[in-house]
Structures are given as C-alpha cells and as structure tokens.
Amino acid sequence: MALYFIPLATIVLFIVNQLTNSLCIQKExxxxxQPKVFRTINVLITIxxxxxxxxxLFT
Structure with a gap:
C-alpha cells in the first residue's frame, strides 16, 4: 500500500505547491x-x- 501512496502523496504535494504559488501571484x-502561506498549506495537506x-491502512 505504501508503494502506491507515497509517490501519490509526493505528486499531490507538488501540485498543491504549484497551486499555492498561483494563488500568491493572483492575490498579490x-x-x-508567502513562506507562511506555503508552510501553513503544506502542513495542512500533509496532515x-x-x-x-x-x-x-486500517479499513
């Protein structure tokens, strides 16, 4: 299960960071x-x- 989930999670984090960057640019x-915005979003997505x-894993 981890073989599939870890690469998928990495891709999700990468895409979310790209979207966060677009948000920072769009909202100026x-x-x-910006580092605080990225840190907050990354922590929440990681959780x-x-x-x-x-x-x-447990279901």
Whole structure:
C-alpha cells in the first residue's frame, strides 16, 4: 500500500505547491508573507495525507 501512496502523496504535494504559488501571484501576496502561506498549506495537506493513509491502512 505504501508503494502506491507515497509517490501519490509526493505528486499531490507538488501540485498543491504549484497551486499555492498561483494563488500568491493572483492575490498579490507580499513576498514576506508567502513562506507562511506555503508552510501553513503544506502542513495542512500533509496532515490530510497522513490521516488518509492511516484510514486506508486500517479499513
């Protein structure tokens, strides 16, 4: 199961980071606030992916 989930999670994080970058450009978020935006979104997506993995693992 981890063989499929880890590469998929990496791809999801990469795509979410691209979308976050587009959001920062579109909304003209200042350069000094962008790292906080990226960090927050990455942490939330990582929590979501880990909880999804645990749910799939135990069901």
């Amino acid at each position: 978020i200042p350069e000094e606030k 979501l992916l880990i909880s999804s993995y645990i749910e799939v």
